[in-house]
Amino acid sequence: MSGTFVGMPAFPVAAHDAVRNETLRGNLRHATHTIRAKRAKAVAEVSDWAELREAGKRIKDHTLFHLDRYLVQLEEAVTAAGGTVHWAADADEANRIVVQLVKETGESEVVKVKSMATQEIGLNEALEEEGIRAYETDLAELIVQLGKDRPSHILVPAIHRNRGEIREIFTREMSEWGRPAPEGLTDTPAELAEAARLHLREKFLRAKVGVSGANFMIAETGTLVVVESEGNGRMCLTLPETLISVVGIEKILPTWRDLEVFLQTLPRSSTAERMNPYTSMWTGTTDEDGPQNFHLVLLDNGRTDTLADEVGRQALRCIRCSACLNVCPVYERAGGHAYGSVYPGPIGAILSPQLRGTASEIDASLPYASSLCGACYEVCPVAIDIPEVLVHLRERIVEGGQVTREGNKVILKPAKGHAAERAAMRAARWAFGRPGALRTGQRLASRTRRFHPRTLPGPGRAWSESRDLPTLPAEPFRDWWQRTQGGNTDKGAAK
Amino acid sequence: MSSRERILGRVRRALADVPQDDTSYEQAVPREYLREHGDRSVEQTVDLLAENLADYRALVHRTDAEELPNLIMRLLAQRGSQSVLVPPELPPEWMSAAGPTRVHDRAASTPHELDKVESVITGCAIAIAETGTIVLDGSPDQGRRRITLVPDHHICVVRVPDQVVSSVPQALERLDPTRPLTWISGPSATSDIELDRVEGVHGPRTLEVVLVSGRASAEENA
Numbered sequence: 001m002s003g004t005f006v007g008m009p010a011f012p013v014a015a016h017d018a019v020r021n022e023t024l025r026g027n028l029r030h031a032t033h034t035i036r037a038k039r040a041k042a043v044a045e046v047s048d049w050a051e052l053r054e055a056g057k058r059i060k061d062h063t064l065f066h067l068d069r070y071l072v073q074l075e076e077a078v079t080a081a082g083g084t085v086h087w088a089a090d091a092d093e094a095n096r097i098v099v100q101l102v103k104e105t106g107e108s109e110v111v112k113v114k115s116m117a118t119q120e121i122g123l124n125e126a127l128e129e130e131g132i133r134a135y136e137t138d139l140a141e142l143i144v145q146l147g148k149d150r151p152s153h154i155l156v157p158a159i160h161r162n163r164g165e166i167r168e169i170f171t172r173e174m175s176e177w178g179r180p181a182p183e184g185l186t187d188t189p190a191e192l193a194e195a196a197r198l199h200l201r202e203k204f205l206r207a208k209v210g211v212s213g214a215n216f217m218i219a220e221t222g223t224l225v226v227v228e229s230e231g232n233g234r235m236c237l238t239l240p241e242t243l244i245s246v247v248g249i250e251k252i253l254p255t256w257r258d259l260e261v262f263l264q265t266l267p268r269s270s271t272a273e274r275m276n277p278y279t280s281m282w283t284g285t286t287d288e289d290g291p292q293n294f295h296l297v298l299l300d301n302g303r304t305d306t307l308a309d310e311v312g313r314q315a316l317r318c319i320r321c322s323a324c325l326n327v328c329p330v331y332e333r334a335g336g337h338a339y340g341s342v343y344p345g346p347i348g349a350i351l352s353p354q355l356r357g358t359a360s361e362i363d364a365s366l367p368y369a370s371s372l373c374g375a376c377y378e379v380c381p382v383a384i385d386i387p388e389v390l391v392h393l394r395e396r397i398v399e400g401g402q403v404t405r406e407g408n409k410v411i412l413k414p415a416k417g418h419a420a421e422r423a424a425m426r427a428a429r430w431a432f433g434r435p436g437a438l439r440t441g442q443r444l445a446s447r448t449r450r451f452h453p454r455t456l457p458g459p460g461r462a463w464s465e466s467r468d469l470p471t472l473p474a475e476p477f478r479d480w481w482q483r484t485q486g487g488n489t490d491k492g493a494a495k
Numbered sequence: 496m497s498s499r500e501r502i503l504g505r506v507r508r509a510l511a512d513v514p515q516d517d518t519s520y521e522q523a524v525p526r527e528y529l530r531e532h533g534d535r536s537v538e539q540t541v542d543l544l545a546e547n548l549a550d551y552r553a554l555v556h557r558t559d560a561e562e563l564p565n566l567i568m569r570l571l572a573q574r575g576s577q578s579v580l581v582p583p584e585l586p587p588e589w590m591s592a593a594g595p596t597r598v599h600d601r602a603a604s605t606p607h608e609l610d611k612v613e614s615v616i617t618g619c620a621i622a623i624a625e626t627g628t629i630v631l632d633g634s635p636d637q638g639r640r641r642i643t644l645v646p647d648h649h650i651c652v653v654r655v656p657d658q659v660v661s662s663v664p665q666a667l668e669r670l671d672p673t674r675p676l677t678w679i680s681g682p683s684a685t686s687d688i689e690l691d692r693v694e695g696v697h698g699p700r701t702l703e704v705v706l707v708s709g710r711a712s713a714e715e716n717a
């Protein structure tokens with residue numbers, strides 16, 4: 001895992017700082033509330049949402065359970081179609097491969113389509129060290145890059161910035177990177193988008209190397225799929241001579257037909273659209289159309305370790321739609337940066353500690369960054385039971401146990417008495433101690449969801465009781481919430 | 496050991512708890528979702544396409560084969576375009592009434608050259624009514640992917656009803672994954688500023704879709 005976020009304070013400290021920042025909170029509240037209502041409408045439009053969700057879950061589970069077979073099939077198909085496949089066990093190896101491939105082209109700059117995988121491995125920094133400049137071309141990524149900032153949302157990494165701040169960043173920074181912002185730029189979104197169009201145009205037109213991720217890879221055909229809105233993806237995928245795609249091994253789908261599920265659920269879940277403006281699909285290379293050199297870098301970087309966990313592996317079903325972030329009351333209050341990883345919000349709280357392990361304070365505290373209200377599970381288009389995984393990870397942090405790290409089984413010591421324990425407790429108190437943060441989630445959590453309460457069993461229970469950790473209520477969270485007026489009459493002790 | 500072997504080995508060890516299961520893929524995944532949503536006549540499906548295209552800010556025009564050349568001429572004149580990119584095998588009659596210079600895409604055309612052209616006109620592989628999507632597959636009446644990307648104005652002609660399907664599942668059945676595919680639903684847009692949709696970033700900012708009826712076309716490209 002990359003060191004991009006090393007030195008992050010544990011979740012509660014970072015979250016506490018975020019809550020004090022009024023602008024950040026206002027920006028997040030506005031954006032997430034806008035998208036929540038739209039998403040609900042887009043989902044309600046399709047009468048078979050439940051069936052699509054179930055099929056999506058089953059396709060992903062089946063793929064994960066036969067991942068070795070599908071990886072080999074994909075490799076064969078991509079190779080047969082004219083691409084070259086590379087395998088990267090960790091972030092360093094992936095970065096080395098990409099740096100080498102760029103150097104072989106003789107170029108010193110690349111254009112990039114937004115990609116979680118390349119952020120996860122810290123590719124831009126690795127390229128920079130070798131004197132290669134990476135230009136982010138997604139509008140939100142551009143805002144983050146120009147603002148020397150960190151992403152705070154999966155889909156809209158600059159969600160914490162409002163239009164006024166974006167105007168200021170463009171006016172101040174664009175000239176450093178290329179074409180300056182137009183004179184007298186205002187903060188209307190249309191003008192800001194136009195400024196980005198002009199700024200990036202020259203870079204697209206001269207680019208020789210493009211770097212991307214992918215939303216899906218089809219094992220049977222070797223097809224890669226990138227779903228986007230702005231057209232920057234199309235630019236990076238078709239204009240350069242060389243295309244390098246870095247993709248997590250869990251992004252495979254067995255058959256072409258499987259796209260019929262995800263191309264219906266992903267746009268509605270992420271941007272609340274029937275369909276996003278542009279989707280590109282390519283299979284190897286095509287004569288005279290698009291890049292003539294195509295490299296696919298298959299990335300592990302903790303994914304096989306996650307796969308080894310019987311409960312936690314469901315996190316690998318994630319299609320990165322960000323719906324769970326948008327409904328999460330804790331995310332709304334804490335902001336994305338508090339999660340200390342490129343994967344914020346509920347999915348980040350279960351993915352980061354699995355990809356990176358729980359050795360650091362931030363990673364040990366992440367599974368506690370939740371009130372377990374269940375809203376994330378409700379909206380997830382592949383039905384990841386995030387609360388279940390959170391509770392599972394909490395148990396393991398508290399009690400210790402066997403985990404897989406870099407392919408080896410290791411025994412984790414119980415957190416008792418360690419810094420991780422204190423960080424975890426603070427996170428739990430933070431998440432539970434804020435009725436305002438929870439109210440929204442309560443509205444969204446369905447009454448019908450059977451939330452099986454899991455108080456920390458065995459030593460974990462003793463640990464939590466003696467330390468006044470707000471353990472999980474034994475009755476459905478929502479009922480408990482109402483009965484106790486949001487925990488105000490009942491300090492969260494287990495019933 | 497190569498990283499390939501290392502990763503595949505880790506996958507296999509990670510799945511040691513998963514019982515051997517020889518159920519075929521078809522059986523393992525229930526597909527109880529719908530092949531299409533709602534029950535529509537062919538005309539209604541075409542209407543829905545027009546409606547959904549317009550909902551995402553494409554400009555939709557309807558005409559028949561006879562009127563098509565005049566319509567294309569008018570659209571280009573309204574736009575004030577002096578030059579139009581055309582794919583290698585655009586039906587010649589489409590442009591028969593139009594005034595602007597035709598620019599033919601060549602393998603050697605650079606992105607900078609394409610950037611000087613104001614409009615592009617193409618056919619399509621199929622269109623999807625439920626989502627308001629047109630799909631290009633690089634056939635000779637559509638050309639290379641870059642020609643529908645760099646110019647700021649794209650006119651796309653859809654033959655209705657032959658090229659129209661209802662749904663995403665029906666679309667995938669008719670598309671060939673070995674071709675480079677571009678799915679387009681409205682003009683370029685972004686939701687990156689305060690999660691609010693704004694049209695017009697890097698792709699063509701004006702998308703005009705012409706639904707042309709009245710001529711049974713020969714073979715489909717899909």
Ligand code: SF4
Pocket residue numbers: 269317318319320321322323324325347376379380381382383384
């Ligand atoms: S966990 Fe589910 S809801 Fe969250 S980003 Fe992933 S797929 Fe979307």
